[in-house]
Amino acid sequence: MSAGIESIVVLTGAGISAESGIDTFRDAGGLWEQHSIYDVATPEGFARDPDLVLRFYDERRAGLARVEPNAAHIALARLEAEFAGELLLVTQNVDDLHERGGSRNVCHMHGELKSALCTSCGTRSRWETTMIDRPACPVCRAPTLRPDVVWFGEMPYQMQRIEEALARCDLFVSVGTSGAVYPAAGFVAQAKAMGAQTLELNLEPSEGTAIFHEARHGPASQLVPEWTRALLNVS
Numbered sequence: 001m002s003a004g005i006e007s008i009v010v011l012t013g014a015g016i017s018a019e020s021g022i023d024t025f026r027d028a029g030g031l032w033e034q035h036s037i038y039d040v041a042t043p044e045g046f047a048r049d050p051d052l053v054l055r056f057y058d059e060r061r062a063g064l065a066r067v068e069p070n071a072a073h074i075a076l077a078r079l080e081a082e083f084a085g086e087l088l089l090v091t092q093n094v095d096d097l098h099e100r101g102g103s104r105n106v107c108h109m110h111g112e113l114k115s116a117l118c119t120s121c122g123t124r125s126r127w128e129t130t131m132i133d134r135p136a137c138p139v140c141r142a143p144t145l146r147p148d149v150v151w152f153g154e155m156p157y158q159m160q161r162i163e164e165a166l167a168r169c170d171l172f173v174s175v176g177t178s179g180a181v182y183p184a185a186g187f188v189a190q191a192k193a194m195g196a197q198t199l200e201l202n203l204e205p206s207e208g209t210a211i212f213h214e215a216r217h218g219p220a221s222q223l224v225p226e227w228t229r230a231l232l233n234v235s
């Protein structure tokens, strides 16, 4: 799987952060069991009940202080540091565990808990605290900040950069995602159509598992370090 690999795209989902203690979305007891997607992760839900949505994200942002990156995040940071070719790490996650695990170039296609978007002036600001209290935008001072995350029906970020990397890569690896949400769930088919090898590392078969050339099932904290060690030792 490793010989001649010069360009890699890695896509991560909530499953890579599960062993750090962050709830996934669709596993038993996950985030979407506690809330309806439509109430907390759509623009319509935000318009209908902004306090519910701001509290949902305030709680998740505060929760970051109680968790640590795990061996999978750390292994991907080592891959970034030591792999001689191109690597694009795309995450669907809005947590900061890839960065805290040492990754320096993370593409947050669904935004970040620690970023605020002002709906008046469009400024994005790093944000560590709460929004329920309607704090002022650091630039225009309007009390109109929202979580800088991509809700259902909104366009994911950096799609052109991602599409270009998928067209170029020799290897596409998906870690800890159910393959339930598009356009991320379509990346494996796009990479494969352009000739990439495709590998799924997930606790259980995802919705798209049959598309992958190879699928390994187990916890990310074991599968990801095993994969990166093999890739780095060989290439």
Ligand code: BV8
Binding pocket: 012, 013, 014, 015, 016, 018, 019, 024, 025, 026, 027, 030, 041, 092, 093, 094, 110, 149, 150, 151, 152, 153, 154, 155, 156, 175, 176, 177, 178, 179, 180, 181, 182, 183, 184, 201, 202, 203, 204, 205, 206, 218, 219, 220, 221
């Ligand atoms: C858009 C951010 C277009 C906020 C999220 C085509 C077909 C069908 C539907 C659509 C389509 N195109 C668009 C849609 C609509 C929609 C969609 O896909 N709906 C689904 C429900 C069918 N998509 C969108 O709306 C997207 N926007 O396409 O815009 C557009 C075009 C023009 C103009 C405007 C717009 C935007 C989608 C982004 C939504 N935001 N999150 C937040 O985080 O609160 S989605 C949310 O769910 C996550 O961010 C994540 O991306 C997504 C998927 O979750 P996963 O990460 O996969 O987590 P999940 O719990 O599902 O699975 C965890 C996995 O880990 C499991 O497989 C489990 O087995 C595994 N696991 C567990 N423990 C471990 C483990 N693996 C390893 N180790 C472990 N220890």
